[in-house]
Amino acid sequence: MQPDVAAPGVLILAAVPGETPYAFYSGTSMAAPHVSGIVVLLKSLHPDWSPAAIKSAITTTAGVKDPHSGLPIIAEGMPFKVADPFDFGSGLVNANAANDPGLIYDMGTFDYILYLCSMGYKSDDINNIIDGAASCPLKRPSILDVNLPSLTIPNLKSTVDVRRTVTNVGPENSKYKAIIEPPPGITIKVKPETLIFKLRHQ
Template identity: 45%
Template sequence: MQNCNPSQTGTDGSLVSEEGSTHKASDPFDIGGGHVDPNKAMDPGLIYDITTEDYVQFLCSMDHSSASISKVTKTTTSCKKGNHQALNLNLPSISVPNLKRAATVMRTVTNVGNITAVYKALVKVPHGIKVRVEPQTLSFNSDVRILNFSVSFLSTQKFHGDYKFGSLTWTDGKYFVRTPIAVRTILFE
């Protein structure tokens, strides 16, 4: 695992600055996800699949009532309390906005590439954060197309901090499936 440089570099090699009054060095929130390569999007290797029910349970985890969610979704909704944490919405990015000491997030990926693929985890660690991915290898075959993994974060700092950035990339040598990571520590005892 290696440390991630939070500054973004332009195509000319110079540091990219935020537009606005501060002109601070840019970070991933300023830059965004970049352009989509349609050819690569048609053959991604792994996907982070998500359902409407996942979003409903995400809203439940944010303490919205079943009645208010039902009004939005126009369906009968039942919140399963304690089953879903807000950090576990199966998105292809990981954000931990209030890391006190430790947190673990879960993700699920579906193999849509080679039937027998083995992906290894490559992590760019956010500064001041220890990161552990379990398992470190995902092995797919004709019977196993969907696998879960966890990413655990441990703060080495005991004070409020700015967001720190890194990434998790799953690769089988052909595909490189990158998951951006943003973590902000908050004061803890």
């Protein structure tokens, strides 16, 4: 499985309790606390955003090039290679950009219920989890339609439709146009290609 995002995680200085009252340790695997800190900052700036909205903002604004050189990200290993989504997920996290993502892919309780229904859980099973009254649709929903910013399509031998719902958290009068960069041998169409959000008159 690929990660959602990449974050600084090599040769990070960490303050730990010591004799004088703190000591510095240098190590790796610090990407998780970096992202956790960004989540806390985003939640303080946007207290109404859900966990799904925050994750969407982080993943959709991540960059796929080195922020210092502008060159492609290199994956360590033998031999070195240009990193791909299986190395960095959506890309290298960008906290400033995540604060203003424009569009987000949000999910609420109902969306998670549909996700469980798509996995084959029965209504009674889901009610035991959420302590409520959930009811799966008569037609089993597609697991491909879970409202995440990423797409997972297990079979590309035929045409597949996936649906997403986006929420504008940018300016009220905004226009977004899809820019498509399909993998080799794959044709992708987005409908509608352009989204226009206008200010509602009171």
